Amino acid sequence: MDNIKINATDRSPEVDFDFGRNAFAVRGESYPEDVTAFYGPILENLEAHLTCQKDADIKFNLELIYFNSSTAKVLMGLFETLDEAAENGNDVLIIWTYEKDDDTMEELGEEFAEDLEHAKFEMKALDTG
Amino acid sequence: MLADNMYAFRGQLQEQGVVFCYSGYMTEEVLTGIGNAIKKMMELEETDRMVAKDIFSIFVEQVQNVIRYSAEHVPPKIIGQEKELRYGVLTVGYKDGRYFVSCGNLVRQEDVARLKSSLGHIKALDKDGLKALYKETLKGEAPKRSKGAGVGFVDIARRAVHGFEFDFSGVDDNYSYFCLTAYV
Incomplete structure (x- = not known):
């Protein structure tokens, strides 16, 4: 599958999907005009790719500074997809990076992670200085 | 007279602590523009970064609600666009030691009861209750007639x-x- 690289805009995050290395990242702010139009295609690609993986090391980096409630819904689905990939015999690690003083983002990370049964989860506090 | 009226209007807004006011059709472009203006304003005023984030976040949800649900709208065929334009009023301000984000729009009578009960329910919840409802709503199906999450x-x-x-x-x-x- 071709790698996906989308630059960040005012309202949408940078997307960096390296299918060959099984390394995925979403970084920045996320409140796109049309959440489905933005995330639909890239997550379809991701799902298609993950269903073909076996015994793979998969790493997903989420470095979101802010996201709106429609994006939250997408993230919930993403966590389910990644957990399924882990259930199917892959080593899946999700890294949730948040700004150190942002309690809301820290809490949201914990909340999303609560339902993971197979994937590994790490929280990473980013020093904002 | 012209200036008097406008000055009186400005005075009214200031009295209520309003530092930002928008009244008109709300579109995604307007959201981007006002959003950047509000961010800039809070930066200049050196608003605490996390408070600024909460204000911004509430602003986004309020405006997207208007864009999706305001009953005051121009049908697409009149403006020759795919989407209809929806009308709302937004104010952001600071009074009595707290910031506020206020939004108003027309709703249909048939939606009032549902909105009242849903907002009443949310208002009565504590932190843990809100957390649970947030997650439940993210996972469940969006309510009927809802175009958003x-x-x-x-x-x-x-x-x-x-x-x-x-x-x-x-x-x-x-x-x-x-x-x-x-x-906030």
Whole structure:
């Protein structure tokens, strides 16, 4: 599958999907005009790719500074997809990076992670200085 | 006279602590523009970064609610666009030691009861209750007729550390005016 690289805009995050290395990242702010139009295609690609993986090391980096409630819904689905990939015999690690003083983002990370049964989860506090 | 009227209007806004006011059609472009202006304003005023984030976040949810649900709108065929234009009023301000984000728009009478009960329910919840409802809503199906995640109000309530208020005022047989103010 071709790698996906989308630059960040005012309202949408940078997307960096390296299918060959099984390394995925979403970084920045996320409140796109049309959440489905933005995330639909890239997550379809991701799902298609993950269903073909076996015994793979998969790493997903989420470095979101802010996201709106429609994006939250997408993230919930993403966590389910990644957990399924882990259930199917892959080593899946999700890294949730948040700004150190942002309690809301820290809490949201914990909340999303609560339902993971197979994937590994790490929280990473980013020093904002 | 012209200046007097405008000056009086400005005075009214200032009295209420309003530092930013928009009244008109709300589109995604308007959201981007006002959003950047509000961010800039809070930066200049050196608003605490996390408070600024909560204000911004509430602003986004409020405006997206208007874009999706305001009953005051111009049908697409009139403006020759795919999407209809929806009307709303937004104010952001600071009074009595707290920030507020307030939004008003027309809603259909048939939606008033559902909105009242849903907002009343959210208002009565504590932190853990809001957290649980947030997650439940994210996972469940969006409410009927909802075009968004249906979780916007819960998100607003979670970020409004000084709570929120809502009110409805009957306009005519078909419409009520709906207003929601969240405090940070």
